[in-house]
Amino acid sequence: MTDIQRPNYFTSQFLVQEDFNDEQAYHRDLRKRHNRSLHEWGVVEGLEVSRKAEKQIAVTRGMAIDNEGRDIIILSDSPLPDTINLDGLELNTTIEITIIYREIPENPYQVEVGGETKFTRTSERPKFVIYGGTTRQDNLQDGNVDIKTGNAPTDGTVVRLAQVRLDNNGNVSTVDNSVRKLAGAKLPSPRQFLVGTAQNGELIPVPAGTVDDWVIFVSPRELEVRKVTGDPFLQDFKMEVSAQPETNGWIIRCYSQKLSTDQVTPGIANYMLLRK
Incomplete structure (x- = not known):
């Protein structure tokens, strides 16, 4: 298929x-495309x-x-358990909950067609996967929890x-929710912005080459700029952001951000992103 298509119905059509599968696929594919294109996963x-x-x-x-842009939703009355048992996992270890x-x-009901059982509904029910176990289970x-060895993937498949953290007795000692990645709206590519320090209302460009090495996006908590390669820049850093309606951009206040091998900003530096 070279174009996006949806079914077209008319009276007396057989x-x-x-036809019904294509109708659902049209709406589902567009929703996933929307989520992938306009939102960060998380x-x-x-x-x-x-x-x-x-x-x-x-x-x-x-x-x-x-x-993939798929919605993972647990409703208030979902049969998915709200409590996960960790008994039997390795002692004194850290596990990841995904x-x-x-x-x-x-069903609500199922039928036999040609000797094969057919179901009238498909439930989109998530599953919990625990990483860090010694053996895979x-x-x-009731089929709602898997245990896997190794570290959790970071590519968004989970x-x-x-x-x-489990202590020497296998009891839960600490729970850290800060490791999660939050979904949020995507900003355009860094190449679509002018980036520089704001001094006396003028835009002073950031040293050449820095913008292309950054991934810029908005999360519900904060605007983040994350480095995807190594030195000479910091891997992650916190910042404050405020909208500038008159310029259709933002003012970003970074804390002690290293710009290059020979230039370090003292204290707070201001950065401005303007749409080209």
Whole structure:
């Protein structure tokens, strides 16, 4: 298919399964395209992890988006458990709690077609995946929890919610929700901005080559600039941002940001991003 197509219905039209599947695919694909193009993947709201008991954690209801643009949603009345048992995991270790998109064929009723069972509904019910286990275990807690070895992927195939530290007895000692990546609106490519320091209302360009090495995006908490290569720049840094309606841009206040190998800003430096 070279163009985006949607079904076109008319009176007396004979419809088959493909027509209904194409109708759903049209809306689903456009929604995923929207999420991928205009939003960063990550946690949208909720999905907070907390200590429930010695060997249990709780996860609140909420929403996330994965790197394919798929919505990962836990509704208030979802059958997905809000408590995860951690009994049996390695002692004195750190595990990562993640969530993934999943589809489950379900009824309200099912039928037999040609000797094959068909379901009338597909539920989009997420699944929890715990990374950091010593052995792989699938479909625990009624099929809603997997345990995997190694570290959680960082490419958005799973959405990390928290790191949990287990003590020498295997009990939950700390829960760190700050490791999660938050979903947010994407800004245009850095090449579509003029970037420089703001001095007396004038734009003083940042040293050559710095802009192309940065990924710039907006998250619900703050505007972040993250370096995707190594020196001579810092890997991450915090900043404050304020909108400038008269210039259709932003003023960014960075804290002690290293601009190049021979130039370091003392204290707070102001940066301005202007749309070209």
